[in-house]
Structures are given as structure tokens and as C-alpha cells.
Amino acid sequence: MEAYFLMPVPMRADQARQVPIPLYLERHNVRPAKVTRNGRELWYSSPIREGDKTPSFKVDTVKNLWYDHGMARGGNVIDLVVEMCRVSVKEALAILESGFAGTVPAATRSLLENRGAPAGEKEKDQDRSFVLLKASEVEHPALNKYLFARCIDKPLVRRWLQEIRFRPPGKLKQFFAVGFVCGQGYDARSAVFKGFVGKGKDITTINFADKGTVAVFEGPYDFLSWLAMRGLVEPDCGVVILHAVSLKARALKAITEHGFGRVMLYLDRDAAGREATAYFRSELGNRNVVDASDTYHDFKDINEWWVALGSEAAVTKGNKPGS
Numbered sequence: 001m002e003a004y005f006l007m008p009v010p011m012r013a014d015q016a017r018q019v020p021i022p023l024y025l026e027r028h029n030v031r032p033a034k035v036t037r038n039g040r041e042l043w044y045s046s047p048i049r050e051g052d053k054t055p056s057f058k059v060d061t062v063k064n065l066w067y068d069h070g071m072a073r074g075g076n077v078i079d080l081v082v083e084m085c086r087v088s089v090k091e092a093l094a095i096l097e098s099g100f101a102g103t104v105p106a107a108t109r110s111l112l113e114n115r116g117a118p119a120g121e122k123e124k125d126q127d128r129s130f131v132l133l134k135a136s137e138v139e140h141p142a143l144n145k146y147l148f149a150r151c152i153d154k155p156l157v158r159r160w161l162q163e164i165r166f167r168p169p170g171k172l173k174q175f176f177a178v179g180f181v182c183g184q185g186y187d188a189r190s191a192v193f194k195g196f197v198g199k200g201k202d203i204t205t206i207n208f209a210d211k212g213t214v215a216v217f218e219g220p221y222d223f224l225s226w227l228a229m230r231g232l233v234e235p236d237c238g239v240v241i242l243h244a245v246s247l248k249a250r251a252l253k254a255i256t257e258h259g260f261g262r263v264m265l266y267l268d269r270d271a272a273g274r275e276a277t278a279y280f281r282s283e284l285g286n287r288n289v290v291d292a293s294d295t296y297h298d299f300k301d302i303n304e305w306w307v308a309l310g311s312e313a314a315v316t317k318g319n320k321p322g323s
Contacts, residue, residue, distance in 0.1 A: 013089075016096045017076050021059045021066055024077055024096075027195055028084070029244045032059075046070055048083040050271055087192075094192045130197040132186065134165040135179060143178050146191050151307050155233050156224050164188060166197045180204075180220035182243050187220055196243075203250050206239040214238035214260040215292075216280070218245060218268050218301065225306040226266060237264075245276045252283055263289045268301045 022032070022042055032042040033055040042059045046052035046068050056069040067074030073083075081092035138144065138157050147157055164179035164186050177193050179186030185198015204220075215237055217223040223241050227233065238260060240251045245267075255263060263284055267273040273293070281289045296305035 013078060013093065016078050016093050017064070019077050019096050020061070021064055021077050021080060022061060024080065025059075029246050031246075045271060048080075052271070091192060129169065129185075129199050130166045130188075130195065131169060132164060132166050132198045133174060135162045135186070138163040138178060140176065143176070143190065146189070147178060149191075149307070150221055150225075150303060151228065151310070152221065152224050153228060156227060159233050160220070160224060162186070164197055180241075182220075182241075187243050189221070201243065201247075203243060203247050203254065204239075204241040205254055206241075207235050208238055208254075208258055210238045211259055211261070212237065213262045213264060214240055214255055214258075215264045215266060216240045216242070216251060216255075217266050218242050218273060218276075219303075221303040222266055222268075222301050225303040229302075229306060242276075245272045248276050248279055252280065255284070261288065264292045265289060266292050266302055269293050269297065270300055273301075 025031070025044065025047060028047070030044060030047045032044050034043045035041070036043065040060065040062050042061060043055040044057040044059070045055045046057040048057075048068060049071060052070055057066065058069065059066045065074060065076055066080055077096065078089060078092050081087065081095050082089060085092065085095060087095065138147070138161055140163055143163055144157075147161070152161075160180060162179045162181075163176060165174055165176050166188070167174050175193065177188040177190040177197070179188045179197060181187075182196065182204055183198070183202030184200030185196055188195055188197045215223075215226065215235070217226065217239070218241075220241055220243075223235075223239060227235065230236075238258070240254060242248060242251055263280060265277050265280055267277050277291050277293070281291070296302050299305040299308060
């Protein structure tokens with residue numbers, strides 16, 4: 001796996017270990033379930049294993065260390081990135097450099113002050129947002145290689161994705177990734193980066209002229225895989241992309257206000273995805289909601305299933321989730 005930086009200056013391990021674990025988890029929409037010892041200890045449902053119904057993943061904000069009681073394993077932020085992203089230490093350093101260039105010790109204080117904010121609330125401290133510099137057609141070989149690995153074909157790339165250049169706030173170093181329009185910015189991805197570039201992160205709504213069916217996805221690559229499996233470039237029904245399960249209340253509002261008659265849920269088959277599925281079914285009524293995740297029941301999400309099966313195999317076997 002490669003690090004795709006325009007000005008590669010590797011982050012040293014001692015610098016990387018200064019990245020606050022709570023901030024890294026927050027950037028991945030992982031928030032503490034409870035706080036103890038006057039904010040020193042944060043407890044989460046484990047981000048490195050499924051089924052942690054009683055939060056047993058502890059972060060010591062003073063020592064900046066984590067410990068998963070369910071696995072009897074812990075470490076620093078580098079170790080956490082290795083576990084969460086299934087990458088090498090070198091790749092973990094590239095991820096931290098990509099998302100956390102420079103020192104950010106003040107961010108921990110801001111995060112703890114806002115830890116009780118409702119899920120989906122507009123992010124504070126916008127000055128810490130990645131700064132978008134340019135958006136254009138995807139051309140870089142490294143990004144095309146990344147999209148090929150995720151089985152996203154060129155017609156879909158041309159229609160829905162852009163190559164974006166961006167930098168961390170207050171920094172000159174530039175990075176690049178594949179971006180999908182999201183609110184006032186981009187849901188950005190590369191082999192070593194996952195995050196939001198710009199301001200005003202929001203759900204994406206598509207084809208809301210349709211009032212019959214709406215398909216709901218967690219991320220853009222699930223949406224694009226769904227299109228690919230059905231041989232489409234444009235959706236044939238309404239679409240909502242959450243971009244983060246914490247934005248599910250906004251999606252619910254959009255769906256109910258528009259008056260869709262049927263809701264197809266293509267959410268992840270992990271704890272967060274199952275919780276979001278239960279939320280929609282409870283709020284909308286089971287008769288109007290279909291959990292379509294059985295199509296990829298042995299996989300975390302549609303894209304993982306699509307990649308494992310391969311485009312030709314998927315079409316041959318007729319495993320096309322309908323709308």
C-alpha cells in the first residue's frame with residue numbers, strides 16, 4: 001500500500017504518538033459512551049471488534065493510551081491505527097501524517113468540551129477543517145489504482161467522483177484523494193486516507209423527484225457498488241447517502257418530509273450499521289422498510305462483497321440487489 005503525498009515528509013513515530021486518540025476516533029465518527037475520572041478516561045464500544053454492547057474500550061487521555069478489555073490488548077495511537085485499518089506500522093504513520101499533519105494537542109481539550117454534543121450536530125472548530133484547494137477529473141494513477149481495487153468502473157468515476165487537492169489548516173503541504181461531493185465539501189478517500197475535506201458535512205440526497213422508493217447507504221462506495229451491480233450510472237430511485245451513521249436523524253427527516261413509500265436499507269453489517277437499521281425500522285415502521293443487507297450477509301458492506309465477488313461473477317450469479 002502506498003502513501004500518496006505531494007511532498008512526502010514522513011511523520012516520525014514520536015510525533016505520531018502525540019496525536020490524541022480521542023481526536024482520531026472522533027474523525028472516524030467513534031464517540032465515547034461514557035466518561036469517568038473527571039474526563040481522564042473515555043469508554044467506547046470497541047472500534048476494533050464487533051459486538052461490544054457494554055463499552056469496554058478505554059482511552060486514558062492523560063497517557064494517550066488505549067486498552068480493549070475484551071481483547072486484553074492495548075497500546076498507543078499507532079497501534080490503534082494498525083488495528084482499525086489493518087495496515088503496517090509504516091502505513092499507519094502515513095495515515096496519521098495524512099490526517100493529522102502538525103501538532104494538535106489543543107484539539108483534545110476541544111473534543112472533551114464537546115463530547116456531549118448531539119450526534120449529527122454541525123462540527124465545531126471549523127478552523128481545523130481540511131482546506132480544499134482544487135477539484136478536477138480523476139487522473140492520478142495511484143487514485144485510479146485505488147478505484148480499480150474497489151471495483152468502481154470509469155463511467156461511475158467520471159460521473160460521481162473527483163480528484164481533490166487539499167491541505168491541513170495552517171500548513172503548506174498538499175495531499176490528494178478521491179472525493180465525492182458531500183455538503184459543502186467532499187467525502188475523501190485514498191488507500192491511506194479517509195476523512196472529510198471542506199466544511200458543512202451533510203447527507204447526500206439524489207433523485208428526489210421519485211416518491212416511490214429510496215435506497216439508503218452509509219458511504220459513497222456502497223452507493224457506487226450498488227449502481228455497478230445493477231448496470232447503472234444514474235440511480236432509478238431516490239438515494240440517501242449518510243456519510244456517517246451519526247447523520248441518520250437528518251436522513252430520517254429528509255425521507256419522511258419527501259414522503260417515500262418504501263425504504264431500502266443497504267447499511268453495514270457491523271454494530272453501528274445494525275443500530276442504524278433498527279433506528280430506521282423503528283422510526284419509519286417495519287412495513288415501509290426493507291433491510292437489504294442479506295445480499296452481502298457474509299461481508300461488512302456492499303463494496304466489500306462486490307470486490308470479493310468481482311463484477312463479472314456478480315452479474316453471472318444474478319446477485320443484483322434491486323431497488
